[in-house]
Amino acid sequence: MLEAIRGARTTVLLESYIWKSDELGEQFKQALIDAAARGVDVYVIYDAFANMVVPRAFYDLPAPIHVLRYPFVHAKTFTFNIRHLGRDHRKILVVDDEIGFVGGFNIGSLYATEWRDTHLRLVGPAVWDLRNAFVDFWNGKRKAHHPILPDPGSDVWDPHIRPARNVPSHMLFPIRGIYLQAIDRARRNIFITQAYFIPDEEMLDGLLAAARRGVDVRIIVPAASNHVLTDWLSRGFYTTLLAGGVTIWMFENAMVHAKTATIDGEWTTIGTANIDRLSLTGNYEINLEVYDRDVAAQMERVFATDLTNCRQLTLDEWSVRPWYSRLGERILAPLRPLL
Numbered sequence: 001m002l003e004a005i006r007g008a009r010t011t012v013l014l015e016s017y018i019w020k021s022d023e024l025g026e027q028f029k030q031a032l033i034d035a036a037a038r039g040v041d042v043y044v045i046y047d048a049f050a051n052m053v054v055p056r057a058f059y060d061l062p063a064p065i066h067v068l069r070y071p072f073v074h075a076k077t078f079t080f081n082i083r084h085l086g087r088d089h090r091k092i093l094v095v096d097d098e099i100g101f102v103g104g105f106n107i108g109s110l111y112a113t114e115w116r117d118t119h120l121r122l123v124g125p126a127v128w129d130l131r132n133a134f135v136d137f138w139n140g141k142r143k144a145h146h147p148i149l150p151d152p153g154s155d156v157w158d159p160h161i162r163p164a165r166n167v168p169s170h171m172l173f174p175i176r177g178i179y180l181q182a183i184d185r186a187r188r189n190i191f192i193t194q195a196y197f198i199p200d201e202e203m204l205d206g207l208l209a210a211a212r213r214g215v216d217v218r219i220i221v222p223a224a225s226n227h228v229l230t231d232w233l234s235r236g237f238y239t240t241l242l243a244g245g246v247t248i249w250m251f252e253n254a255m256v257h258a259k260t261a262t263i264d265g266e267w268t269t270i271g272t273a274n275i276d277r278l279s280l281t282g283n284y285e286i287n288l289e290v291y292d293r294d295v296a297a298q299m300e301r302v303f304a305t306d307l308t309n310c311r312q313l314t315l316d317e318w319s320v321r322p323w324y325s326r327l328g329e330r331i332l333a334p335l336r337p338l339l
Helices: 002-006 023-037 109-113 127-141 174-185 201-212 228-235 238-243 277-281 293-307 315-319 323-338
Strands: 011-016 041-047 066-070 092-095 099-103 119-123 161-166 189-194 216-222 247-251 259-263 267-271 285-291 310-313
Touching: 002 023, 002 092, 011 023, 011 127, 023 041, 023 109, 041 127, 066 127, 092 127, 099 127, 099 267, 119 127, 119 267, 119 285, 127 161, 127 285, 161 174, 161 277, 174 201, 174 259, 174 267, 174 277, 174 285, 189 293, 201 216, 201 238, 216 293, 238 247, 238 315, 247 293, 259 293, 267 293
Parallel strands: 011 041, 041 066, 189 216, 216 247
Antiparallel strands: 011 092, 092 099, 099 119, 161 285, 189 259, 247 310, 259 267, 267 285
16 A cells, blocks of 8 residues: 555545554655655545544645545534444545555554454556545535545446445445345355454344355454454354354454455455444445455455464353353343444
């Protein structure tokens, strides 16, 4: 990503949920400043809520860089309508309309060196989908002092790569739909890697139905994530999943933050959305659906490598967990629809 920004000739569009002001964050900041100094048009979007612990002055990038701060609260926040409560959880970089990046990586040294994550790099016409996602958000959320970004159509249709964008302000949540459809089609295997796994009833039923028809359903989750509450909520599903034939693999000694799945050696999704309520029916998110056997094979190899750092959780082991763990799961269960 830094190499792409440093080589930019015309435009840089950067959108990040979290952007830390640490050493790596400073490298990104300087790369953007240098790009603008050589005449590149630079546009930046970041989420205010996710970066509350970062000094706001860090994001005061010098002109002519354009910065859109998605606010912590806005006029419609207190309506408590789901359409207006979502955060901008996306991570997008588009350079010169030729190179694009999307996936789980936030910007910061921790995420680059200690967390296990997955990003997708695109080159060619499919980059338009990421540009279009950025442009639509920018033009829809910009203030009077922000310029309007041009919104050209695309003369190329690539059936192998399809974007799915959750847009809560318009009640559009297609990412959940692409997961459900792909899970229902599965015949051989479903390999899911998720940082925060809190499936709704329909997705849970889909995974269990796949396991019943003989599909090898495996889910990698963190042994311990950076959100303890999410861990407890996720564990409330383990008994049902394990009893239903789904295998659960606990990624150890590092935070796995990837949001990926690959099915039957044909279908893959890589993006920003977790399998939880916040991502699937709340936040601004973007996932790409990729119909490509080579990409699926690569993701299966990645999954196999990750399994070597995992401990399989068995039903026997889970059945003898401490009583206070069971109690905590029951107490927290009503929070599942909120997270």
